[in-house]
Amino acid sequence: MTQSNNESPENWLNDYGDILYRFALARVRSEATAEDLVQETLLAGFLAFDKFSGNSTVRTWLVGILKHKIIDHYRKHSREMTLLNDDESANDVLAYQFDQQGNWQVDLVEWGTPDKSMDDEQFWLAFNDCLARLPQRMADLLLLRTVDGLETEECCAVLGFESDNQLWVTLSRTRAKLRQCLETNWFSKE
Amino acid sequence: MYKCKEIIELASKEMDTSLPWITRMEMKLHFLMCKTCSRYARQLQFMNKALGVLGGGGRVHSEDCQLSDDAKQRIAKKMQQAKEAAKQ
Numbered sequence: 001m002t003q004s005n006n007e008s009p010e011n012w013l014n015d016y017g018d019i020l021y022r023f024a025l026a027r028v029r030s031e032a033t034a035e036d037l038v039q040e041t042l043l044a045g046f047l048a049f050d051k052f053s054g055n056s057t058v059r060t061w062l063v064g065i066l067k068h069k070i071i072d073h074y075r076k077h078s079r080e081m082t083l084l085n086d087d088e089s090a091n092d093v094l095a096y097q098f099d100q101q102g103n104w105q106v107d108l109v110e111w112g113t114p115d116k117s118m119d120d121e122q123f124w125l126a127f128n129d130c131l132a133r134l135p136q137r138m139a140d141l142l143l144l145r146t147v148d149g150l151e152t153e154e155c156c157a158v159l160g161f162e163s164d165n166q167l168w169v170t171l172s173r174t175r176a177k178l179r180q181c182l183e184t185n186w187f188s189k190e
Numbered sequence: 191m192y193k194c195k196e197i198i199e200l201a202s203k204e205m206d207t208s209l210p211w212i213t214r215m216e217m218k219l220h221f222l223m224c225k226t227c228s229r230y231a232r233q234l235q236f237m238n239k240a241l242g243v244l245g246g247g248g249r250v251h252s253e254d255c256q257l258s259d260d261a262k263q264r265i266a267k268k269m270q271q272a273k274e275a276a277k278q
Contacts, residue, residue, distance in 0.1 A: 009273075013266055018256040025255065026244065035261040042265060043272050102193030104226045111232070114239045127240055145206065146238055147245035152206055164207070172202035179233055 007058045009046045016059055017042070020066055027070050027143060029132065037073065041066040067148060071158060074140050078159040097176075109187045123186060130181035138174040145171060192216060194227050201231040205238065 007015075020041055024034035045052075045062050052061055099105050117123040131139055141159055144150045152164050161167045192200065197220050200213065209217075221228040257265075 009269065013262060013269065017262060017265070021257045021261075022255055031258075035257065035265070038257065038261075039265045039268055042269060046269060046272055047276070098193075098195045102195035104194050108226055108229045108233070110229065111236055114236050118240065118243060124244075127244070143241070143245075146241040168203045168206055169199070171206055172199045175202050175234055175237060176198070178237060179230070182237070 009042075009049060012042055012045065012058070012062065016062055019059065020062060023063060023066060024070065026128075027147075028073060029136070033073065037066060037069050040069050044069070071144065071148065071150075074144060075158045078137065078140070097180075109183050111183075111187050117186075126186040127182065130178055130185060133181055134174060134177060138170065138177065141167070141170060142174045142178070192220060194220075194224060197221075197224070197227045198230050201227070201234055205234065 017038060020038045021034055024037040024041075025031065028034055028037065041062055044065050048065075052058070056064075097104065097106055111117070131142075134142070137159065141155060144155050144158060150158065152167055155161065156164065156167050159167075161170070197217060200209065200217055203209065204214070204217075221231060
């Protein structure tokens with residue numbers, strides 16, 4: 001694949017800046033952090049452009065760099081966060097769903113097929129809102145694992161979990177919390 | 191025999207690691223008998239699918255969500271500096 005002139009780094013900010021920004025903003029909560037990530041990505045891309053093979057589009061290549069930057073960002077900030085409060089708030093969700101013997105105390109609303117919801121813009125607003133309500137570290141973990149596809153060991157290393165089991169338990173609670181929010185704020189309203 | 195509370199933990203864990211076949215069999219049996227756990231497991235898959243779509247980037251923020259002019263100027267300046275530094 002040959003590179004056309006309009007793929008020179010001077011045009012990246014105009015051509016891909018907003019795409020990268022939206023991508024970053026979906027993963028971090030502050031606009032300032034998302035802006036920093038875009039800047040770091042474009043600079044890193046500029047410095048490594050001679051390594052760009054042309055096997056993908058520049059856009060895909062830059063998004064790939066951004067993904068690494070996002071994981072670095074998580075790694076840097078995980079140490080500042082504690083898990084204690086996250087766990088406590090997640091336990092509340094689980095506590096009222098089950099009785100003392102571990103049987104369901106509630107009925108779950110039927111969600112229907114994913115396709116129906118995913119075509120609905122309003123669903124994505126609700127979904128994003130529920131993600132934003134998760135404790136930061138829980139959301140980071142869920143996205144690292146599910147969106148970035150990091151394996152257990154890598155997730156532990158990035159976010160500073162001490163054991164695989166602690167990670168799995170936290171993931172389960174995170175999903176439970178997200179599920180509960182979606183049910184309350186989306187599926188019960190239809 | 192696992193309780194419902196344990197089954198949903200396992201249903202989540204199964205997404206992150208491989209479980210022994212005996213455990214998976216027990217889960218399957220449980221799902222056959224328990225509509226609520228079975229529904230929960232389907233909803234976990236649903237959320238995974240949605241998160242996968244989200245990973246594509248575009249669905250959360252609409253097209254009118256853009257870098258501010260300030261940020262653009264700042265980044266352009268940094269890139270210019272990097273370019274000049276690279277020349278030297």
